[in-house]
Amino acid sequence: MLKTLQRIVQEVNSARTLDETLSIIVRRVRRAMKTDVCSVYLLDQDQQRYVLMDSMGLKKESIKQVSLSAGQGLVGYVGEREEPVNLDGATQHPSYVYLAETGEEKFHSFLGVPIIHRRRILGVIVVQQQEKRRFDEGEEAFLVTVSAQLAGLLAHSLATGSSSLSGLAQNNIHGSCFKGVAGTSGIAIGSAVVILPVANLDTVPDRVPEDPAFEIEQFRSALSAVRNDIHEVNRRLAQRLSEEERALFEAYQRMLDDSALGQEVINKIGEGNWAQGALCQVVTRHARFFELSQDDYLKERATDIRDLGRRVLAYLQKVDQDEVEYPQKAVLVSEEVTPAMLGEIPKEKLAGLVSVQGSSNSHVAILARAMGIPAVMGTVDLPLGLLNGQLLIVDGYQGVVFNNPSDELQIQYGNLMRAEQKLQKGLEDLAGLPSETLDGFKMPLMVNTGLAQDITHSLNHGAEGVGLFRTEVPFMVSERFPSESEQQAVYREQLEAFYPQPVTMRTLDIGGDKALPYFPINEANPFLGWRGIRVTLDHPEVFLVQVRAMLRASEGLNNLNIMLPMISNLREVAESITLIERAYKELCSEGLQLERPNIGVMIEVPGTIYQVPQIARLVDFLSVGSNDLTQYLLAVDRNNPRVADLYSSFHPAVLNALNTIARACHGSRCSLSLCGELAGDPRGAVLLMAMGYDTLSMNAVNLPRVKSAIRKLRKTDAENLLNQVLLLNTSEEVVASMAETMSNLGLSALLQPTLALSGPGSKTA
Known part of the structure; x- marks a missing residue:
């Protein structure tokens, strides 16, 4: 059966349309189970009816013509129960409905299994036989397995759409909301322009x-x-x-x-x-x-x-592209939007962009932020083939796209856009002002960088230094380990740009999941394997060259901090410091005029939460990597759409862990910072300030909003809010409590504007 299942999945993977997908399912399952009938009913979300989309064994003329309302008949019964229904006398069941068009009255045995994708009913797969018998446990288990395996593939095929569906796919996306990932903050309303890849x-x-x-x-x-x-x-x-x-x-x-x-x-x-x-x-x-x-x-x-x-x-391949006509407010949509695509649209016509693939870290998202273009990335269920020319709302705050929204929803988003424009004008004046509360408490704000183009945004927004500079880029784009002088040139550019403010450089963070072309690592579990500081301590020749390049780059500037990634024990800290001290002394003996840089450790492995006092005695600063720490604490990959909803920086376990780290660090000479998305959220920044974090580091685009929040409250207000939320039990309770408190403090305008995803005239696809 396993090989049969694999063959079915492989064939479905190769299908080009929804019709072809369904045809493969009914033919292959009927043959594998040796039944008289196999049918697939799909739920039309708009009409709330199960439509017979394909069948082998029922009358052909009934396909796409017969439907049942949700809850009607045995198919509706399966959908309501959300579990298999196995009957040896189907016609005698109280939920049975006679449909003369299908010719199914002669089939007595019935096995129906729901097709569920992300807790949502897509439809029901049914097998039937004339012989009056119950399908055995093995047969039932096989059909359940088929349904589970095919649910995701069928969901994607349904979302992609097909012209042969008699309008079903079009109905399913009308007024729908497609979830993705926030790429660039902002809201855009415009007409979709779908760009297909030039070559495969x-x-x-x-x-x-x-x-x-x-x-x-x-x-x-x-x-x-x-x-x-x-x-x-x-x-x-x-x-x-x-x-x-x-x-x-x-x-x-x-x-x-x-x-x-x-x-x-x-x-x-x-x-x-x-x-x-x-x-x-x-x-x-x-x-x-x-x-x-x-x-x-x-x-x-x-x-x-x-x-x-x-x-x-x-x-x-000598591929000629058709000339694209761009409307006045164009929303660029593609399987994978690229920077070059972005540059091909007249600047005055580009309102927003949507990419099926990608994340907030893609180059096109970075450029969109620089250009002020709202963007949503990673919209995996977006039906590209049906969107061209349709009206879209791009919500870059929540990471969602509305297709053909209702008039009411357009009015609501229009109001949000005007409110945001008014707010942004006020934030532009904050760059030269200190990040300081009403009662005089200073909260320094820094930025995370990795490319040269990050520098300008950071300086324009009033950053007080760099809390995280990713040094992997020169290693990733080379065919060999970059030389000391090559690395020095990259590091010097960052140090000079921010001088005299501090720049914290993370040492090389590679491993089994982050392989270099010239240094591949293959492991069964790379996330918990040979990575980060473990690799560079095993290869001191690589570590020492990088540290020497950093130190050389800092000569005459002396604004360098060195940070160690993925630390999990004290021995790693001690060995790293020994190597850094060695490189420092060697360069000083060569005649360089250097100051010893501050050395710090990233707290991103949960085990280090309980070693903070011991680590703090060895280093000058600690920096919490909140994104990774949250993923490890909650065992959630936030880039996996199946579980991304479980990822929350405001989970009580995360907030209590961050508070525990801050309390453990208090009283030591060690400073404490945090770099991650939580720092760039005004709500998170307020809580972290109350916990006692000394500096916060974030993406430059979020800095003005965070600074504005800090300047409009007292530190005691933040401490009172922290005391409230640490007693709560769920992420939802924390978020609701914070929204109420910040509203009372007059800070509601600084929170990301949101509308319910299932707002008027829309529904989640």
């Missing part, structure tokens, strides 16, 4: 070239054409982005150089693959290394690699 990297076969020299010539010609395209996009965005923000496109150009991806492709052609196959092989390999990263910021670099690869492939 996954469908190119390997092939031995007849003329390798000709293949190389074709490839270099395609590279040149893409360079020109990227240059043109860069030129178009020149008036909208700073020089630092446009550095992304220079990075694109460097990737195309003969010393980078370009040369690798040429080498693969020389080894016996044609240009298209060689390109796909190289691009896929590099993208995979980024995709394996646990760090969301680095994981999104795979999008950049694939975008470049598709553009080069399009020229190799």
Whole structure:
């Protein structure tokens, strides 16, 4: 049975339409179970009716013509119970409804299993037989397994839609709300413009070239054409982005150089693959290394690699793109929106963007923030094929997209947009003002950075330094470990930009889940494996080169802090400090004029919560990585849509853990900071200030809102709020209590504006 199930899933995976998906299911299940009938009924959410979408064994003319209201008949009975119904006398059951059109009155045995995806009923799969008998436990278990396996695939197929559904798919998305991830804060209302990928990297076969020299010539010609395209996009965005923000496109150009991806492709052609196959092989390999990263910021670099690869492939395949007509308020929608796509739309017409793939750390989300374009990423169930030209509301605060919203919902969001515009004008004046409460308590606010383009945002928003600089980027984009001088140049740029304010650099944080192309690590459980400080302590030659580069970069500036990631015990701290001290003394003996940097530890492994006093005696500062700590505490991957709803920074366990860390750190000479999304939420920032955190570090875009909240309350107000929420039992209670208190303090306008996801005229898809 397992092999049969695998074959069914494989066939469904390859189906191109919902009709094809359903046809495979009914044919394969009927054959596997040796039954007379197999049928699939899908629930039309608008009409609340189960529609017979396909069947093998019932009359063909009844397909898509017969339906039952929710709760009607045996199918409705299965949906209501949300569990299998197994009958040997179906016609005698009180819920049985006779439908002459189907010809099913002769089938006495009935087994119906609900198709459930994320707690939502999609439909019911039914098998029937003329023989009067109960299906045995093995048969029932098989059908339950089929339903569970196919629910996600069917949900995606249903969301994608098909023109052959007689309007069912269109009805299902009308007025719907599709959940994603907040990419860029803000709200946009406009018409969808769906852009499809220019070429498909996954469908190119390997092939031995007849003329390798000709293949190389074709490839270099395609590279040149893409360079020109990227240059043109860069030129178009020149008036909208700073020089630092446009550095992304220079990075694109460097990737195309003969010393980078370009040369690798040429080498693969020389080894016996044609240009298209060689390109796909190289691009896929590099993208995979980024995709394996646990760090969301680095994981999104795979999008950049694939975008470049598709553009080069399009020229190799001579793909011509149709000219796109953009409406006045265009919402760019694509399977994977890329920076180059962003640059191709006239600036005055782009209102928002929606990407099926990606996260808030993708380059396009970073650029959208710089341009002030609301964005929603990771809308995995979005029906791309049905959206072009339709009216969308893009809610970049909640990470949701409304399709064909009601007039009332449009009015509500229009009011939110006007309120936000008024608020933003007020926040612009805060950059030069101190982050200080009404009773004189100072709460320094810093930023998290990783690319050159992050610098300008941070300085413009009044950041008081860098709380986290990710040093992995130069390692991830190289074909070897970058040299000491190469690293020094990257680090110096950051230190100079923020001088004299402090810059905290995290040492190399790689591991089994964040492999380098030239340093692969394969483990059964990479999240709990050889990673972070464990790798660099095992390879002191890598650690020492990086530390020396940091120290050299700090000469004459002396605003460097060094932070150690993924620490889980005191021995790792002591060994790391010994190596840093060694590098420092060596450089001083070479004649460099250096000050010893402050050394700190990231608290992101739950075990370190109970070692804070001991660790604090060894280092100068502690910095809580709230995103990872929350994921580890709650055992929730926030990027997994199946469990993302369980992730909450306001979970009582998380808040109590953060408070425990702060209390344990009090009385030591060690300073305490927090870098993560919680710091960038005014509610979280207020609680952390009350707990006693010395500094907070966040994305630059959130800094003005947090500063405004701090400047409008007293520290005693924050402490009273903290005392209230620490007694609560659920995340929902915490959020509600905070909303009420902040409203009483006059801070409601600073909270992210929200409407209920199931607001008027809408429903969750």
